[in-house]
């Protein structure tokens with residue numbers, strides 16, 4: 001099909017309002033990219049004309065998202081997952097092997113436009129890595145022989161959808177089930193039971209139950225779900241929205257992938273329950289682009305729910321209970337997991353975080369009250385509606401009721417998804433997953449907390465160590481500097497660039513961490529890292545910038561002996577006085593950091 005024909009078939013379901021069409025821009029772009037492997041100028045102009053916006057605005061959106069490209073990427077667009085856990089499993093060597101076999105350079109389309117090989121941030125397949133995406137499909141468990149096969153398939157032009165099915169196997173790997181995932185709970189809460197509970201009682205009673213359960217958001221921040229729902233319900237508006245955050249971009253997190261694969265009904269039920277309580281008519285599942293391979297099965301679940309009167313008009317026969325859900329795809333931008341960026345992205349724009357307050361609960365999608373919750377939060381809410389607040393509070397701690405799903409990866413024998421009551425110690429988790437010779441654990445992903453093995457009496461709970469799910473284990477053979485370097489580069493790459501502390505601070509931090517890793521840093525550089533890190537933590541506009549320095553600051557705090565060994569020139573007096581030689585230029589530029597290059601340890 002020509003770009004013209006592709007755009008014509010994609011845009012404009014008849015009757016869609018102009019506002020709705022504009023909000024679909026990102027979805028149109030994702031479809032064009034998927035079908036044509038790029039978004040050509042003709043398609044950009046056509047889209048701009050149809051949506052009454054400028055071509056520059058369309059280009060601005062394309063430029064923001066890593067998975068959209070104006071220039072052709074090649075028939076096979078290959079992206080190796082570049083999370084530290086993939087690297088630990090040898091992803092960089094495998095990438096080099098494939099580049100060599102296909103005679104191409106990373107990031108540059110091959111001359112015949114057959115293939116582009118590049119990297120992307122974590123693809124959420126950490127426990128079955130190394131992984132790659134080929135035209136949006138996930139290939140897991142890469143090794144030398146699989147790479148050789150992939151090279152052959154590409155050279156023989158076998159369509160990626162026809163590659164061996166074993167390549168695309170992504171298992172759930174659930175190793176521990178508790179309150180949410182147990183078979184017993186599933187038997188007690190068949191599809192539709194939360195909605196029946198809602199119709200049997202009423203919205204006010206059900207909202208009180210959710211509040212009484214103490215359910216806190218599972219996406220990281222832990223805000224009370226009940227409070228959020230009540231605030232939305234109480235805001236005067238002609239319509240409201242329910243949005244499920246399935247962006248799951250935090251490196252090392254993959255528990256939502258498992259829920260989307262095997263528990264989607266429960267999640268959609270929680271969204272519909274929320275809609276019934278706050279009186280919303282429409283919902284969105286914001287699905288990260290890396291999980292495009294789950295799109296079809298999720299759409300089938302939605303259709304089945306429509307067929308069973310669990311979605312659509314007059315749900316379960318209740319007059320006026322109307323609610324339906326669309327799936328919107330992300331396109332490779334970690335920042336779009338932040339709720340206000342996610343709303344911008346849902347509206348088809350660049351995912352730049354909004355100023356808050358107002359919060360989405362009162363002023364969200366299209367400036368209407370919008371409840372945004374994580375996949376696991378909606379799933380828990382659906383169970384609470386049926387089994388009650390006391391059932392939920394019977395697990396966990398007083399301040400963190402319920403359970404938490406963890407995505408465990410790295411140096412352990414049994415990586416996968418584990419469900420634990422809040423309050424479980426890190427020591428217990430390490431024992432269960434078969435971690436040995438552990439040096440450190442990284443909890444809550446790149447933005448989270450790094451702890452040495454001596455601190456494993458801490459527990460997973462909002463009052464101690466909070467996490468959206470990521471739990472990466474590093475043994476004593478790992479170089480923690482390399483790990484911190486990976487995370488610092490990740491943040492610098494993913495910064496949206498809106499505010500200076502994060503945009504500039506992230507780059508400065510990256511350079512300083514590189515210097516430290518390469519053994520060229522001095523004590524002065526450590527001071528710089530601490531100053532820039534503190535500034536980013538306090539002055540950044542959103543959570544990305546304020547958490548970006550965590551990995552390096554935790555390393556400095558918990559592993560000072562390793563840092564000191566890495567410093568250059570700590571006990572070294574040079575024969576040549578560089579400061580004196582540079583004094584004139586120092587005076588001109590106003591620098592007052594004499595000794596920066598040789599500052600010695602106290």
Ligand SMILES: Cc1cc2nc3c(=O)[nH]c(=O)nc-3n(C[C@H](O)[C@H](O)[C@H](O)COP(=O)(O)O)c2cc1C
Nearest residue numbers: 217218219245247248249337338339373374377543
């Ligand atoms: C940079 C950044 C990325 C985030 N990514 C996600 C994400 O992928 N999934 C998620 O549920 N929440 C994510 N959040 C948290 C959301 O902003 C928001 O708190 C969450 O969706 C609310 O749902 P919950 O209360 O159920 O946790 C992110 C926050 C930040 C600052």
Ligand code: SF4
Nearest residue numbers: 497498499502542545
């Ligand atoms: S902190 Fe970073 S990601 Fe957040 S708004 Fe500022 S530049 Fe963008």
